Amino acid sequence: MCGIAGYIGPREAVAVVLDQLGRLEYRGYDSAGVAFADGSGITVLKRAGKLACLRELIDRNHTHSHLAVSHSRWATHGAPTDANAHPHFDAKQRIAVIHNGIIENYFELADALIEKGHTFRSETDTEVAAHVIGEEYDECGELVEAVRRAVRRLRGAFAMVVICVDEPDKLVAVRNASPLIIGIGENENFLASDIPALLPYTRDIIVMDEGDLAVITRDEIYLEDAESRPKLPIREHIDWDIEDAEKGGFDHFMLKEIHEQPHAIRQCLSGRLLKDGSVALPDTFSPEEWRSFKRFIIVACGTAYHAGLLGKYLIEGTLRLPVEVQYASEFRYNNPILMEDDLLIAVSQSGETADTLAALRLGKEQGIRTLGVLNVVGSSIARECDAVLYTQAGPEICVASTKAYSAQFATLALIALHVGHLMGADREKLGTLTSALQRMPELLEDCLKLEDEVKSIAEAIQNTSLIFFLGRGADAAAALEGALKMKEIAYVPTQESPAGEMKHGPLALVVPGVVTVFGATNPTTRDKVISNIKEVKARGGTAVGLVLESDPLTAGIVDHPIRLPHADSHTVAAAASVLPLQLLAYHMARLRGCDIDQPRNLAKSVTVE
Numbered sequence: 349m350c351g352i353a354g355y356i357g358p359r360e361a362v363a364v365v366l367d368q369l370g371r372l373e374y375r376g377y378d379s380a381g382v383a384f385a386d387g388s389g390i391t392v393l394k395r396a397g398k399l400a401c402l403r404e405l406i407d408r409n410h411t412h413s414h415l416a417v418s419h420s421r422w423a424t425h426g427a428p429t430d431a432n433a434h435p436h437f438d439a440k441q442r443i444a445v446i447h448n449g450i451i452e453n454y455f456e457l458a459d460a461l462i463e464k465g466h467t468f469r470s471e472t473d474t475e476v477a478a479h480v481i482g483e484e485y486d487e488c489g490e491l492v493e494a495v496r497r498a499v500r501r502l503r504g505a506f507a508m509v510v511i512c513v514d515e516p517d518k519l520v521a522v523r524n525a526s527p528l529i530i531g532i533g534e535n536e537n538f539l540a541s542d543i544p545a546l547l548p549y550t551r552d553i554i555v556m557d558e559g560d561l562a563v564i565t566r567d568e569i570y571l572e573d574a575e576s577r578p579k580l581p582i583r584e585h586i587d588w589d590i591e592d593a594e595k596g597g598f599d600h601f602m603l604k605e606i607h608e609q610p611h612a613i614r615q616c617l618s619g620r621l622l623k624d625g626s627v628a629l630p631d632t633f634s635p636e637e638w639r640s641f642k643r644f645i646i647v648a649c650g651t652a653y654h655a656g657l658l659g660k661y662l663i664e665g666t667l668r669l670p671v672e673v674q675y676a677s678e679f680r681y682n683n684p685i686l687m688e689d690d691l692l693i694a695v696s697q698s699g700e701t702a703d704t705l706a707a708l709r710l711g712k713e714q715g716i717r718t719l720g721v722l723n724v725v726g727s728s729i730a731r732e733c734d735a736v737l738y739t740q741a742g743p744e745i746c747v748a749s750t751k752a753y754s755a756q757f758a759t760l761a762l763i764a765l766h767v768g769h770l771m772g773a774d775r776e777k778l779g780t781l782t783s784a785l786q787r788m789p790e791l792l793e794d795c796l797k798l799e800d801e802v803k804s805i806a807e808a809i810q811n812t813s814l815i816f817f818l819g820r821g822a823d824a825a826a827a828l829e830g831a832l833k834m835k836e837i838a839y840v841p842t843q844e845s846p847a848g849e850m851k852h853g854p855l856a857l858v859v860p861g862v863v864t865v866f867g868a869t870n871p872t873t874r875d876k877v878i879s880n881i882k883e884v885k886a887r888g889g890t891a892v893g894l895v896l897e898s899d900p901l902t903a904g905i906v907d908h909p910i911r912l913p914h915a916d917s918h919t920v921a922a923a924a925s926v927l928p929l930q931l932l933a934y935h936m937a938r939l940r941g942c943d944i945d946q947p948r949n950l951a952k953s954v955t956v957e
């Protein structure tokens with residue numbers, strides 16, 4: 349979850365790694381630091397707070413160097429203080445280390461080191477790892493070997509980058525369950541925990557594999573596996589545009605990414621949903637294999653979990669094939685009953701979420717086949733799945749996921765169509781879904797036009813202390829995502845449940861001033877939803893309604909209607925209704941003065957449990 353950057357070459361190294369870090373700040377942002385070699389030694393500068401605090405500190409120091417590493421932290425061990433910020437030194441201050449992940453045996457290691465006379469300046473597991481490397485360096489006198497030996501003593505998940513005062517011509521990096529990507533330059537090389545940090549400098553990358561150790565100099569990249577066997581680096585080319593990873597005139601990444609959704613869905617469908625309505629999902633499973641699956645189990649976290657829930661409605665409705673959706677964090681500990689003709693689908697934007705990765709591994713251990721629905725190419729989950737369908741939504745930077753949601757849903761819809769054709773599912777249903785999906789980009793464009801309306805609703809309800817998000821069927825699944833956005837960005841407490849459950853308890857919370865957002869995109873349950881709206885209004889609650897343009901009746905009952913364009917499929921309409929909910933959360937957050945792209949306590953890529 350922390351951001352890691354490294355550079356070696358002729359440029360001003362500290363400036364490069366700081367720029368890289370700025371592009372990774374969404375990964376973690378409670379403190380930050382740099383270490384650089386300056387001829388006489390290694391200097392470490394670090395600060396609690398946002399990157400701006402570190403920038404100030406750096407501006408006041410002389411930082412001329414050809415080699416630097418930098419780190420932005422999302423605290424796990426120890427509060428976000430200057431002392432706990434990375435990099436950390438070994439006992440003799442010759443070696444500096446930055447680290448993403450958790451060293452699980454750090455207590456034992458620290459105890460043993462304390463007995464030998466070591467003292468620590470921070471409360472972090474990373475400093476313990478730095479001391480272990482230093483101890484090994486005392487023994488063998490060579491950085492790469494010291495790192496190799498130290499790694500054998502460390503347990504847990506870590507991506508780590510190490511520099512040494514006596515060997516200022518190299519960065520040594522190890523990857524164990526946390527991503528690290530090497531950027532290849534001309535007479536210079538880069539390192540980062542995520543691709544956006546490399547885009548201004550290079551598109552040629554090497555994704556380090558689990559257990560890999562890399563030695564990076566100006567003009568050479570040496571790679572070895574966990575058994576210390578040299579291996580040939582596999583070079584990949586990334587074709588993301590740099591503009592994709594920048595704000596492009598929008599005030600926030602979140603707003604930009606909300607607006608990118610029509611394009612993201614076009615990209616997602618491109619080459620897959622063909623003009624004649626057929627679906628091509630090459631490099632996944634053979635038609636026989638696809639037909640052999642008797643159940644899909646979707647595992648995911650956060651927004652990806654909600655996309656999975658909506659996908660369930662679509663897949664079950666289209667194929668009559670059972671779909672289970674489970675929180676990855678629960679699945680892994682619930683001793684799940686898996687059967688050989690199950691397909692486990694791991695849905696994840698980053699492809700790095702620790703719980704989703706662990707759930708995937710559990711499925712693999714039990715011998716079931718696995719598919720990743722992922723956004724980030726070459727991510728950890730991508731490397732371990734039997735097959736991958738990329739959502740092709742482009743980089744998502746804001747912590748709160750928006751375009752990834754729509755693209756995950758569209759990818760699950762493609763699966764429904766593909767399997768539907770292979771299984772000979774109801775043609776009419778397939779035709780309806782095909783046309784709804786083909787039109788989904790325009791549908792989202794029409795939803796974007798609702799922004800002014802949504803903004804004025806945000807103004808009207810900005811001071812509310814509680815918002816209910818309700819719906820039935822697919823609208824209930826969409827409600828969960830609307831509520832999550834509101835919580836994480838605008839910090840408004842929410843209650844989300846199927847509308848029919850209100851009278852079984854939650855209704856007790858409705859008093860004048862409480863806001864209720866109803867999803868009412870399904871004509872077959874509309875009358876029931878109208879009754880639920882009336883129950884809320886009778887108790888003085890304010891009702892916002894996501895209603896179809898063609899439904900003036902419901903629009904007339906709610907206080908604030910958001911009139912949604914028509915979609916051929918009710919589930920696609922529910923998916924599109926999330927866009928105005930994203931905008932509602934965004935404008936509420938703005939009005940309430942929240943830090944939209946970097947909400948408190950959260951991080952984008954959750955690589956710890």
Ligand code: G6P
Binds near residue numbers: 650698951
């Ligand atoms: C974090 C992010 C969420 C995201 C979730 C799952 O909590 O803040 O926005 O939905 O992780 O992430 P993934 O990368 O697996 O989709």
